[in-house]
Amino acid sequence: MKKNNFSVELSTNQIFSVVAEASANLAYETYVIGGFVRDLILGRPNKDIDFVTLGSGIELAQQTATLIKHQPKVNFFKNFGTAQFNLDDYDIEFVGARKESYRTDSRKPLVEDGTLDDDQKRRDFTINAMGISLHKSNFGELVDPFDGIGDIERKLIKTPLEPEITFSDDPLRMMRAIRFASQLNFDIETETFEAIKKMSHRIEIVSQERITDELNKIILSKVPSYGFKLLHQAGLLKIIFPEFVNLLGVETQDGKGHKDNFYHTLQVLDNTAAKSDDLWLRWAAILHDIAKPATKRFSQKVGWTFHGHEELGSRWVKGIFRKMKLPLDEKMRKVTNLVRLHLRPIALAKDGVTDSAIRRLLVEAGEEIEYLMILCRADITSKDPNRVRKYLKNFDKVEELLIEVNEKDKLRSFQPVITGEIIMQVFGLGPSKQVGILKNDIREAILDCKIENDYEAGYNYLIELGQKMDFVPLKSLDEILASLNTQQETA
Missing domain, CATH: 1.10.150 (DNA polymerase; domain 1)
Known part of the structure; x- marks a missing residue:
């Protein structure tokens, strides 16, 4: 994988030659830096391109725009020395090289002009600290002072400086480390992970909106359980999502135990993720058993029960969404409905299917019926393969009847004609x-x-x-x- 020059790759997009020309006109040194470089090496698509220049980012953006046939509108932010415009499907950002320092109680940095070396040191991880030169003398050359390309080969998340310094400056980077590990299926370097565990309490100074943004990116990764396990092991999950950690553990009485609902829920989440990229369906998977600890009871006859956890859980959704700063709109109502109904198809598969039960399910699920069936299939996590096959076969029958009854009665838009x-x-x-x-x-x-x-x-x-x-x-x-x-x- 190791390569020192990416001029051929940059030639596929005109923006790099245009920025190089604008930089030459201003006598600036300019580099494409950060996530775009990382993803270029990984072969991942990325529509966000960041340029850092040894000069004014605003002036470079304005000069670049004048060289583009259909001049894009430049948005600039003088207080931060940054500028941005959109070109085709790309979000293009410019910033002057800078160094940053932070107060212990804030994520807002004190910014001053710096060198390229200063700018790369302030980056969160080695894989995001690489730059590619746009200077005529060394166009396409990789500038990689922290061996980020080596960490990509090793599949490793590592900070460019001592991790305590990087995370103290910006505690959100602890969640970003786990987010990148989850998205890329990378490991987190031992010292870096130990620092996250040691400093996990610092996440409390970060705004909920930023935390939730990172959490959603973890949820949308290919195998989201990996990110959740890292969050738990690092001590972050109990701070940002204590309701989920409450699912952890198995209680035994009279020789009877129940499944660990923490790991069961993570398996349901992974099963759901394998079938759908829908964020809100994945949130329904996360919350489908969230009220089990509150409804747990032991019966001498049947063992552990969680009666009503679906109803109570559906009532909890709004409070969790409000705390997480998630949207309190149709997306929340979708999750609420899926949590409330997630046992209904399972009950049908167990007890047999009648037209009446199918009609009720169609009416109550409405447009979410396909999502509900994905969630219910994902919820079958038994270690007994015969039991799994039996349930899935019954689900096939339920789905056939859902289609048949819906085509006959058009129940998705059901309203009695007698108003x-x-x-x-x-x-x-x-x-x-x-x-x-x-x-x-x-x-x-x-x-x-x-x-x-x-x-x-x-x-x-x-x-x-x-x-x-x-x-x-x-x-x-x-x-x-x-x-x-x-x-x-x-x-």
Whole structure:
């Protein structure tokens, strides 16, 4: 893998020759640096390109923009000496070489001009401290003072300076170390990892938004359990996500134990990740058993139980999302619904499948039904292969019926045709509790396959229900249908 010159690789993108020309015009030395260089060596795609120059990053960005046919708009930040613009699908950033120092209680650096050596020393890891020269005399030459390319070959995350210095300057780098290890399937160098363990408490000065951003990147890695295990071993997980650490451990009573829900959940997360890149489905996998410690009970007859953990867990989702600064919108509601329903298909696979149960599941899961089935399949982590095969075979049957019933009834957009407004018209009622009861009874009858979801069946059933409540119908079905036709024509 070792290579000293990357001029051929840089020639595939015009931005490097344009920045080189702009640098020559300003008599600056400029280097492409950081993650783009790392990924170039690893053969990974990267749309973020960072340039460091021995001069003004803002002036270099502006000079570069003038050399591009369709001049991009340059955004600059004078306080930080940085500038940025977008070109095609790339995010291009420029900064003057600098050195940084930090106060012990803050992540905000004190910045001053520096050399390339200063700039590389302030980088988080050796694999991110490599630069490639854009100077005419040595265009494409790798500048690698900390043997980052060697650490790539060794698959190793290591700090360029003493790790205590690197992490004290910016404690978020502890999570970044684990994030890169998880994304790249690298090890963390022993001294670096020991420093993370020693300094894990320093993560408390980092904003929750930045922590969650790194955690989400770990969750989105190919095998996210690796990152979670590193977070736990380093002592970071109990600080940033104590609810998850509470899943750890096995309790035994009268010779009966339960599975370790910490490692079970990580297996479910990996199983889910193997089937979907959806971040919120992966969060549902993380939280699906989160309330098991709170619902754990021991019974002499059946052993350990966790009754209601899915309902309690679904109620916890909002609080966890709020604490983690995750979005409190449809994404949260999706996770909440998946956590609440994650046992439902398993119960169907165990107890047998009826059209009524399938209808209910389709209505409650709605657009998340495919995600729910991925989660439920991922949740089968038994060490007994025969048991796994049995469940998966039953899941196949459940999924076939889901497709069949949905095609027949179009239940994803399910609404009873007999609405609350129709109920009020038939019995001359105003908005009331009784209308809600009647509406719910009709909905349940449709889901239980007692009646079809059409006007005739719904009206006749409504009249039966009304008679039990001593309600007298004031409008016939024909009058109701005529009224609906008139409303449609007016609309």
